[in-house]
Structures are given as C-alpha cells and as structure tokens.
Amino acid sequence: MLSVSTDSRFVHKIWQAEELERMIPGGVPFPMLSDQSGAIGQIYGVYDPAAGVDLRGRFLIDPDGVIQAMEVLTPPVGRNVEELIRQLQAFQHVRATGDVTPSGWRPGETALHPSPGLAGQVWQVWKPKQGKA
Amino acid sequence: MPEDGCVQTARGPVSQGDGADVRESHEEVSRVSARVGGKAPDFEASAFFAGGFQNVRLSDYLGRWVVLCFYPGDFTFV
Known part of the structure; x- marks a missing residue:
C-alpha cells in the first residue's frame, strides 16, 4: 500500500502525528508519498492542474x-x-x-474455467445473486 | 532505500530503462501512460514512513501486489 498526494513529506509527518494517530493506533502503516510537482499524478492521469492536487x-x-x-x-x-x-x-x-x-x-x-464448450452455457453454472441488481 | 537528507526531493517519474538524469526527460514522461493491462509507470517519490523520511521507488515493489492510492490532500475531510 502506497499513498500519494501533493503534500510534502513534512506535512505527511504532521498529519500522521496530529490526526491519523488519533484515528488508527500507531497511524497509517504504509509509506506516504509526496508528489509536489504533480508529475506522478500527471502520468497516472489523476492530476488536476487547476486545483493543483491529485x-x-x-x-x-x-x-x-x-x-x-x-x-x-x-x-x-x-x-x-x-x-x-x-x-x-x-x-x-x-x-x-x-x-x-x-x-x-x-x-x-x-469461478469459471473458460472453454469453447462453456460459451453460451454460463447460465447453467452461474446465476446472478438473489436480491442484487 | 535511498537516503533522504530533507533537502532534495525525489526524482519523480522515471522512464523505462532510465539510469541517471530524469529531469531532462521530464517532458517526455509527463504524458499519461497508465492504463489497465499496461505497465505501471515507474517513479521515485519522497516519502514519510515509520517515523522517518525516505525515497520510495515503485519498481522496488516488483514481485508484490501494490495498491497505489492518490488523494487530494492531507487534513482534508474524506
């Protein structure tokens, strides 16, 4: 698990100390990554340049x-x-x-084993769950 | 893990087969290249982890499942 935001690693440290440790004993157990330029978010298609955030x-x-x-x-x-x-x-x-x-x-x-024989026959081995769309 | 002396930030996106100077090729790697079924674009980022600072490179996690989560900001609401 890796989390990423445009906050600096210094802000991550203080967020962990001031808030996250009060939600989760010991704070979050994974690396909190910093993407201050948005360059990482950019290549993953999640950077919003107008807001300056991922x-x-x-x-x-x-x-x-x-x-x-x-x-x-x-x-x-x-x-x-x-x-x-x-x-x-x-x-x-x-x-x-x-x-x-x-x-x-x-x-x-x-789970299903794909094979030519199963094509068109899935209804025999799997049905949508009752009560769910 | 590379040392983080708190002064220089990590390199950001790293192109495939890249060795040294990432910043020069920044324009080239700034295009969106993440898609399902494709290689996750590699990068190196500064990080806070286990009470200290270190640089994290995505490709160091090859061989393991990785959940990479972006979010808008620390101290926000959701």
Missing part, C-alpha cells in the same frame, strides 16, 4: 508491475475498501488458477 485515483498493480485495475473519483466521495479487497482477492485467484471470476465473486464462490 484526484482520488486508485491503481491495483500486480507482481509483474502491470496495472490490473483502476478507479478515479472526484474529491468529495471516498473509496470503498471492501471492494478494493474483493478485487485484489479476485485478481489473485485469477493469477493463481487461470480461472475467471464472475460479477461480485468472492473467495469460495464459483
């Missing part, structure tokens, strides 16, 4: 350094950590097994 962008990067998922929100809405963890578990399952994971998949649920 937008709320989240990138899931696999052990080969390949981006497997991304999500970008404007500042007022926070992220959903449960969905991030679900996606991470799904990508790890795919990497380990070669299976593919249907919508909303969680560990322990049915």
